[in-house]
Amino acid sequence: MEYILKGHITMSHKKVLSALVRNHPGVLQRVSGLFYRRGYNIETISACATENPKFTRITLVVLTNDELEMSQIIRQLSKIQDVRRIAILDTARSIRIELMMVKFRVEPERRTEFLMLSCRNHMNTLYVGDTSVIVTASGSTEDLDETLEKLSAFPIIEQTRTGISAMEASDRPFVEMDDAEFIN
Amino acid sequence: MKLNGSDIICEVLLEQGVDTVFGYPGGAVLNIYDALYKYSDRITHILTAHEQGASHAADGYARSTGKTGVVFATSGPGATNLVTGIATAMMDSVPMVAITGNVATPALGKDSFQEVDITGITMPITKHNFLVRDITTLAPILRKAFLIARSGRPGPVLVDVPKDISAAVTEFEHEQPKANVRVQADNDAIAKAVRLINSAQRPMIYAGGGVISANASKQLLEFAEKADIPVSCSLMGMGGFPNDHRLYCGLIGMHGGYASAMATSHCDLMIVVGARFSDRVAGDTKSFAKDANIIHIDIDAAEFDKNVLVDLTVRGSADAVLSKLTRNIETAQHTDWIGQIDEWSREKKCVQRDGDNVTPAIIFDELNKIMRPQDILCTDVGQHQMWAAQMYDFKLPRTFITSGGLGTMGYGMGASIGSQVGNPDKRVVLITGDGSFHMNLNELTTLASYNLPVVVVIMNNQVLGMVRQWQKLFYGNRFSHTDPCRKTDFVKLADAFGVTGMRITRADEVSGVLAEAFAKNGPVVIDCRISKDMNALPMIPPGLGADKIITEME
Structure with missing residues (x-):
């Protein structure tokens, strides 16, 4: 029995790539440099440590409608020596979450109204200032966009988002770690 | 055994079967050059006039022999001077290992004297590159560099070695080189x-x-x-x-x-x-x-x-x-x-005639007669390169050494040095143009120092012919900066470098001068005068299909 609870919304022209790369200095530059010089569009890129210190996981959201361009991206990325595994996450079978922090301008007389609204939209309050409130939320990109829409009565001072982190909804690891000597 | 980083570099080179390297010394590679002095009985180092020449020489050596070319350069400008050579090798899938020095690890990132982030600079033009930060990783990194360079689709790999790493001492043991990874066809x-x-x-x-x-x-x-x-x-x-x-x-x-x-x-x-x-x-x-x-x-x-x-x-x-x-x-x-x-x-044969004057066809007809199948033809980039590809009869692989993908003018001098060093029993001829030759003619000094019997044939039309041809075809004969009015006397120039200089001005001189040049058994420069209106034809204009082929033009 499978339950996909959150972060499951189809993104038509967006593809989520999950790459396991060697945890070497400069590896993010190798990946992002390839996108830049070959003219591929990245919407978000996030890199983080994994359960194995040898590897970093890079999650990319790529904007393309073109199957051929997508296969070129995968093939070109596979040629980077530090990229060990790479795959496209099936949108129907994966969970994609990002974290957002937003600093809203909230005058004291509207503070209660704001806090109730943000609470109802599953946002956690991190900081309450004289005329501002910082809240955080996580979810799919679409969830977060929707949440922001609901709070649109309040002006945003600044906002930061992590970009997508993704995982396949299955019992197995999506990409096996493999440090075997393989030369592309 | 305990060895310092520089000795380890030499030992791994020997392990990988390298007996010839190209390069230029400098502050950050003093340790490495000290080891090259010690290993000079087993590793021949060819000193060029400029690091770019050394990088093209390592590339020409690799293309003509099938082995991996090796080039050394110091940090900063030494390393950046390799960039064109590395990019040339990348575009044409040439196995090459470039070893650069860098400032000592504590000085990295401090804008130290002659410091440059060469791994950052060469990331898009290498198959892979490494910055060695720990002496214990030096030997494995070098071995991997060679494996990556020659495996699969070959290409250049750069290894940046800070000065303290080339001096640091660690345990070293020999290893057999790993076999290339093969891809089995489905x-x-x-x-x-x-x-x-x-x-x-x-x-x-x-x-x-x-x-x-x-x-x-x-x-x-x-x-x-x-x-x-x-x-x-x-x-x-x-x-x-x-x-x-x-x-x-x-x-x-x-x-x-x-x-x-x-x-x-x-x-x-x-x-x-x-x-x-x-x-x-x-x-x-x-x-x-x-x-x-x-x-x-x-x-x-x-x-x-x-x-x-x-x-x-x-x-x-x-x-x-x-x-x-x-x-x-x-x-x-x-x-x-x-x-x-x-x-x-x-x-449709595109044969261009020009009275008593020399034409490309006359030169290549003669070369086809006097070159043996195994002999090597190097070129620079431009009209002369296309004429060579069209009119010279190539019979064996690794006999045409030319920059295809990057189209590097100035490639030929270094490439012919590397080809001749790697193939002492073969005749090496460099066909170049006066434009390309002007870019790296400093390497004549390398031909002279090592007495490399390369015959350099400059197809001298006094203009930047290929660009001029495009200006004729697509820019209404507006010859913007393709007619440089240079006064260089290539015969005197050759003489100044300690190289024999000769000249061909008429068609009937071609066979005599070439025969004389071939008999010299030393470096020769031939200034071969041709008309500036010889074109590289046929030509399919850029972006068009084969049916739009041009076989004649003014």
Whole structure:
């Protein structure tokens, strides 16, 4: 029995790539440099440590409608020596979450109204200032966009988002770690 | 045994079978050069006038011998001077290991004297690169650098060694070099290819540099003969198929022959071996071989469907794939089709005449007479390069050393040095233009120092001919900065460098002067005067299909 609870919304022209790369200095530059010089569009890129210190996981959201361009991206990325595994996450079978922090301008007389609204939209309050409130939320990109829409009565001072982190909804690891000597 | 980083570099070079390196010393590589002094009985170091020359020499050495070229340079400007040479090797898939010095690790990132982030700079133009931060990783990194450089689709790898690393001491043990990683061709794809080949009526082969880097010219010949398929070579594939063979149908692409262009438009099957449909071959990717099924054989899967969409891909090394195909196909004859191609070959021959003056055809006719099949022809970039590809009869692989992908003017001097050092028993001729030659003529001093018997033939038309030709065709004869009015006397220049200088001004002098130059057994520069209005023809204008070929112009 499978339950996909959150972060499951189809993104038509967006593809989520999950790459396991060697945890070497400069590896993010190798990946992002390839996108830049070959003219591929990245919407978000996030890199983080994994359960194995040898590897970093890079999650990319790529904007393309073109199957051929997508296969070129995968093939070109596979040629980077530090990229060990790479795959496209099936949108129907994966969970994609990002974290957002937003600093809203909230005058004291509207503070209660704001806090109730943000609470109802599953946002956690991190900081309450004289005329501002910082809240955080996580979810799919679409969830977060929707949440922001609901709070649109309040002006945003600044906002930061992590970009997508993704995982396949299955019992197995999506990409096996493999440090075997393989030369592309 | 305990060794310092510089000795480890030399030991790993020996382990990898390297006996010749090219380079230029400097502050950050003093330790390494001290080790090269110690190892000078086993490693020959060729000192060039400039690091760019050394990088092209390592590249020319690699292309002409099939071994991995090695180049050393110091940090900062030494390292950046390698950049053009590394990019040249990358574009043409040449196995090369560049070892640069850098400032000591504590000084990295502090804008120290002669510090530059060369791994950052070369990231897009190397197959991979390394910055060594820990002495214990030096030997494994160097071994991996060689493995990456020569495996799969070959390419350049840079290893940046800070000065404290080349001095640090660690335990070192010898290791046997690892065998190249081989890609096995998929049998299913082979079977599909065999079916397409057996049923083709008008097949042709477009052979590229992969045939040469995979040492597959014998397999290509066997395959083409058994299936009776005509072969066109890309610039990089030149030498991969004997040019005097009945199935050879000429250079393919922008300056390819009329027969190749017509065959491309009319074939029903195109077999592409170790080539990448560059814009200099497939100007119009939509109309390229549009009536044909295309089989693309390549070791690099990223080349599949990159420029031209194909019907079948076969991933693997050209030698392995071709021999499997040859075993499985039926013997065939395509007499009518080959007859048609021969007719196209005869139909439009672009022979330019110029009275008593020297023409490219006269020079190449003479070279075809006096060069042996194994001799090496290097070029720079421009009209002379295209004439060489069109008119010189290449019979063996690794005899045409030219910058194809990057089109690096100034490549030839370094490349001819590397080719001659790697092939002391072969004659090396550099065909260049006055524009290209001016870029790296400083390397004449290297020819003189090592008495390398390279014959440099400058096809001197006094202008930047290829760009000028484009200005004639596409820019209304507005010759912006292609007529530099240079006063260089190449004979005197050669003399000043300690190199023999000669001159050819009339057609009837060509054979005499070339014979005299060949007999010198030392470096010679020949200033060969040609008209500035000799053009590189035929030409398919950029972005257009084969039917738009230009065979005549003013």
